[in-house]
Amino acid sequence: MTLTTEQIEHYETHGWFAPIDVMSPTEANDLLQELERAEEHSPDQLHAEHRNNAHLSFDFLASVVVDDRIVDPVASLIGPDISLWSTVLFVKEPDSDAWVSWHQDGHYMGLGGENFVTAWLALTPSTVESGCVSVAPGSHRTRLDHVDTYGVSNILTRGQRVESPDPDDVVHLELEPGQMSLHHPWLVHGSQPNRSRNRRIGLAMQSYLGAGVSVQRGEHHVVSVRGEPNPDFTYVPLPGSDPTTNRHVRDEANRALASVLYDGAEQTRRL
Template sequence: MTGTFAQDFAREGFASPIRVMPQAAATELVGRLEEAERRLGREGFARLNAKSHLLYPFLWDLVHDDHILDHVAQILGPDILCWGSSFFSKDAGSSSVVPWHQDGTCWGLDAPKGVTAWLALTPSTPQSGCLRVVPGSHLSAVPHAVRNAPSSMLPLGEEVAGEVDEANAVNCPLEPGEMSLHHVTLVHGSAPNQATSGRRIGFAIRYIAGDVRQLGDQKGYATHVRGRDHGTYLLEEQPQADLEPAALRRYRDILRHSASLVQRQAAGLDQQPR
C-alpha cells in the first residue's frame, strides 16, 4: 500500500472518479441487467439482488475484474475477498434514497479493512442522486439506529443516529464505466433521482482484506477474488450459467446464513421509530 493513491485514500477515505471500463462496456452491462429483469420481473430480480454474482456469470466476472482489483489491492493488499455485491437503481422521480451510514456497521468484521467499489453503469450526477461522502469520516465508527425509513434503499434500514454536517459532504459524480472507492467506515449516502428520465444504476462490490474474520463463532461466506486464501471465510462457488439450479440452491443457503449474521449485528443498534 504505497504511493499517492493509497495515501490520499487513507487520509480522505475515498477515491473518485476512477475509469475501469469503456462506456460501451457499462452500457452492455445495463443490457444484461435489463435482460435479467425481463426474465424475472423487476421485483423478482430485486429478491436476488444481494450477492447476485453467485447467480450470474457476467457478474462473477465483474467482481473479479482486474481493472477494479488493481486499485482495491493498493488499499487492502494482495489478498482480497468479495464480501458481497448488489445493484443500486433509482428510477427518475422516485423517492428512493440511501441515508447517511457507514457500510461496516452491520457487516460484523473483526477489523475495518474493507472498501466498497461503486461502479456507475449509467450517468450518476447530483441531479440523478449520485454518491455523497463526508471526507475523513472513516477515522472512527459513529452510532447508528435502525429507522426503516420508507424511502431507504438499505435492506436493514440503518442510518447514522446523530446529525451529519452536510456542509462537509462532497458529491462523487461518475460517468458510465467509472467507479468510486470508499472505506468501510466512511459516512456516505445519496439523494433521490430528480432527473426527468432515466435510471441511475450502480453496482456496489464489497471487498475485504483476505485476513479479515467474521465476528462470532460462525464463519461467513465470501468469494475469493485475488491472492492467498487465509481460510477466514467459507468460499463461494462460480455459477456456470444464469440461474442454474445448483447455484440457486447454494445461493439460498448462503443468503439465509449471511442474513442471520448481519441481522445479529443490526439487533445491537438502537431501534427508533420512523
C-alpha cells in the same frame, strides 16, 4: 491500473477515492443491457427486494467482480489476498423516492479489522440529480452509533442512520457509466432520491476483504478473488452461464448474510 501513491494517500486521509475509469461507457452500457435482459427473463432473481449477491447467479456479473480493472486498484489498498464478501445492485428508478441514509458499512457487517474496501461501479450516470453516493470525508476515523429507522423508501436493510454530516463537508461522488469509486468500511456515506429521467444503477462490490479481516459474528459466504483464502470464511463458487445452476449458492449466501445484517433488528426481510 494500480493506484498511485497520491491516490492511496487520498483514500487513507479522506476514506474514499474516485473517479476511477474501469471501462468505457459503451462497455458499461452493454452490461446495463445484459442486466435489463436478466431482469426481464428472470424477474424472480432480480427485483427490488432481491438485489444482493446477484454475482452468484449471473455470469456477466461474476466476470465484473473478478475483473483486473477493478481488482488491481483494490489490491493497491488491501494487498494481494482478496476475497469478495457480497455485492449489492443499488437501483434507483427514474424520478423515484429511493434513498440511502447516512451510515457506516462496517457497523453491520459482522467483521473485525479494517482491511476491506467497497468498490461501487456505475452502470448509468450517477450525478447529484440522479442521487449519486455522497460521502463525509475523514469520517472513517470515528465509529458512530447508528439508529434503525426502517423508512419505507430507504433502501438500506434496516434504514440505519448516523447523524447527518455538515452539508458543507459533504462530497458528491459523481460518476459516468464505467467509472467506480472506492470507499472505506467506516466512511459515513448515503444518497438522495433520483430526480432524473434515467435509472441510477450501481453495482457495489461490498466489500473486497484483504488479509487480516476476521469474523465477529455469523457465517460469511465469500468468493475467492486472488491469492490466499482466509480460513474464517466459507468459500462458494461463481456461477457458469446457466443462472439456475448456482441459485442455491446465492440463496444460502443470502440467508447467512441476512442473519448477519439483521442481527438484533426489530424488522427483517428476506434478501
